Amino acid sequence: MQDLARFAVDAARAGGAGYADARVVHDRTQDLNVRNGQLRRSSEGDSLGLGVRVIARGCWGFASTDDLSRKAVEKAARLAVRIAASGTAIKAHETRLAEERAHVADWTSPCVRDPFRIPIDKKVEYMLNVDRALRDVQGITYTNVDLVCRWTETTFANSQGSLIKQTRVRSGAGMSAGAFKDGQFQTRSYPASFRGQWALRGYELVDELDLLGHAPATAEEAVSLLSAAPCPSGEMDLILESSQLALQIHESVGHPTELDRILGHEANYAGMSFITADRLGRLVYGSPRMNIVADARLEHGPSLGCFAFDDEGVPAQKIDIVKEGLLVGLLSSRETAREIGLSSSGGCMRASGWNRIPLIRMTQMSLLPGEGDLDALIADTKDGILMATNKSWSIDDKRLNFQFGCEAGWRIKNGKRDGLVRNPTYAGVTPQFWASLDAVCGPEHWTLWGIPNCGKGQPGQSMEVAHGAAPARFRNVKVGVAG
Amino acid sequence: MTMDRRQFLKSGAAAVGAAWGLSGCRSNGRVLEGGGERAGRSDVLKEVCDRILNLSAGEETAVRVTEAQSALTRFANNTIHQNVSESYRRADVTLVQGRKVARVWTNRFDENSLRVLLERGIEMARRQQEIDDYMPMPGPQRSEAIARYDRATAQTAPEDRAALVAAAVEATRKLGLTAAGFLRTSAFTFATANSKGLFAAYPETRASCSITALGGNSSGWAQGVAPALREIDPEALAERAAQKAIRGRDPEALEPGRVTVVLEAAAVADLLSMMLSAFDARRVLEKRSFFAGKSGQKLFGENITIEDDASHRLHMGAPFDGEGIPRTRVKLVDRGVLESLVYDRPTAAKMNARPTGHSGGPPEYGAYPSHVVLRGGSESLDQLIEQTDRGVLVTHFWYIRFLDAFQLTITGMTRDGTFRIENGKIVSGLKNMRFNISIPEILNRVEALGPEERASGIEAGLIIAPPLRVRDFTFSSVTSY
Structure with missing residues (x-):
């Protein structure tokens, strides 16, 4: 594959590209789903292809193919050059890239138990046992268990001499139980909604999640929600558990700090940002308790936003995004970094496959932990609500006005949990919300959540990212906003 | 944004359809090098389906093959900033062994890859539990013939897309606004077949254009989609989006x-x-x-x-x-x-x-x-x-x-x-x-x-x-x- 990637780069250069890079990507996915006691999905497949990206006559061009013959690859390379040249019809400026030295590397992600080597019947048997444990709880009318494993080998080469091979293995698993009664349907999921927890790990992740052990409590809570009190409406203190806070970070910090959005590249679809590049180092994003990093390195944790090099051949790195409440960093590419005068890219460019160009993506964007545990935080809250597990999410196209719903909430009165709450929702405006952050629990409560479905780009791309968070408290938040 | 199931479905090739005839329209522009060569070839996909069905040892086998050639010219800040093309063929095979079902998929069609894939699928199926509500595959069916394939759209050249985008951007720029959006042309063929003799195929082209016009504190949007590029007027869409941005000022x-x-x-x-x-x-x-x-x-x-x-x-x-x-x-x-x-x-x-x-x-x-x-x-x-x-x-x-x-x-x-x-x-x-x-x-x-x-x-x-x-x-x- 290294030869093929180099060949594509050389062909593009010979065709007239000033800069070229090529990625040969081989993906393999196994996807299992059990629903209501039946195996509903048992699928496995692979996809292999090559994409070549060029700058020719000052414009970008990209072509991809799944025909890996030299003839087809050369044709794709020449097509990429031709496509780039067509962009001169309305070229506003020469496309230029921030400096990056050449890298030669071969990197494989850590994996204790290869998930593809676990016999499929063992997986299915386990999933059926989990499903049965959920359905054993009286009142459960719907169950869902997911188990997914992915393997990707990417070979990258560029005309500046980089040659990088990366192999990444990911696993994911989760379950949910639903209860229907009297025209109402309530769900609880574990360990998170939307197919559970995912990581850059092997089957050891599935072992550790212990879905079977958590099934009864998960199902019982779904049934309990049917008779829970509705979410109160008003302003009160809000404690978010870590998986919901992960999505809050994703939508209200991750996307607005993507430099392509800030520069208007996504104006027609994903949207822009309330941030402008000149606010870097000056915008107060939140309270002094707010410390957010984007860290693609393994040191931050083996989750979905971890890699050794991005899809432009830039090494994984840690970027401070918000430091003690101040915006200090943005997510960037080689092109956008240069555009705003940064010396180098933040290494955030990733493509969802061989047939897509890399875009600026969140890596592992996390709220750094504070101190103390959740019980102490609840004990310190006089009038509030704890919300857990995302159910609904929506935010405007500049990432200001947001509204979230969760699967479950617990009213807090005078430092104690005071009953389950159904259909909890909250809303806010990004900087005001983060300014109200006054406590973050400690490292022992911090979890790095893998999110496999971040959508962006035209044509669309679904990307794997991750967010770390510990439960945190926000003061005087509007809750019960959708009653 | 994180995608929900609806958007996932929308983004996938699953949304792509099928039909029978060709419109026979002439190309109105320069021909893309190799453009459209993977489009409208129902007979080729029939051969692909037959090859897979013949290689399969499944008691029942169903194949769905999608072949696509698609290009998208994307613009923002009044300039083309992304400009892409893709070409692929993908097969999705359902294998059944005694009410046990597995699904495998690939984009590799050499005989060895297909054999390995199908053997893997059979092995997966054997290791499953039986599906209570499994239904045997249907036999041959007769679908309505619908023609939504336009050869000119399939053969649209990058220069043609760029020229249309340039006109749209100019329509926005002359009103003091900034344009962002895309123009996409695609050709697909979708085929499905099974071991009971069912075969159906449908080629289709699609052209779509979306434009956001941005003013200082307002924006306007317009979008169009059609089977043929000639039915899309990017300049008119740009003007509509621009008028919205102008009316929406302050x-x-x-x-x-x-x-x-x-x-x-x-x-x-x-x-x-x-x-x-x-x-x-x-x-x-x-x-x-x-x-x-x-x-x-x-x-x-x-x-x-x-x-x-x-x-x-x-x-x-x-x-x-x-x-x-x-x-x-x-x-x-x-x-x-x-x-x-x-x-x-x-x-x-x-x-x-x-x-x-x-x-x-x-x-x-x-x-x-x-x-x-x-x-x-x-x-x-x-x-x-x-x-x-x-x-x-x-x-x-x-x-x-x-x-x-x-x-x-x-x-x-x-x-x-x-x-x-x-x-x-x-x-x-x-x-x-x-x-x-x-x-x-x-x-x-x-x-x-x-x-x-x-x-x-x-x-x-x-x-x-x-x-x-x-x-x-x-x-x-x-x-x-």
């Missing part, structure tokens, strides 16, 4: 509350798309759908009739479903009454109904109405506005999500052109607003309907829908722009 804030809204067709499609999964009979059977237990009940206003009709003159997509079953025309809602659901074969058998030809293919997908038509009325969009004393005009919506999928309650934002209407006239732009409302509430408050048109939003795939005037639409908050 937007005011409207106090949240209940208000009459005039929803353009794209906004209607955005909202309607949230309800479509609820028509899946399996969801009803599992009591996960709003429609559970409501067959024959009057749920919406008398003026609401919703059909699923793959042969509608404005629709696109295959006339058969993922299992190769012909798509039948289904009246989902007749004058407000829930008339029918859509069924895949296993669910139809359980519910003593006929399959309607709406399976997503693999059984886990269930059924989905992918050719929805909301029947329109006689008023034009201008008339809907003129007949509104006080109200809000919505161009389209953004980031619509369920608050409660079972109750069909949703939230979302307006985007790129929200206007105040007073005494039948647009008087100012409005800052974008968040809504919290249930779809049944909306469909019970429709006062007037415009003509049906091809509507696609950022949130929705293609739906044939009219603009609507709706009373008591609930806005809950306003954003700062």
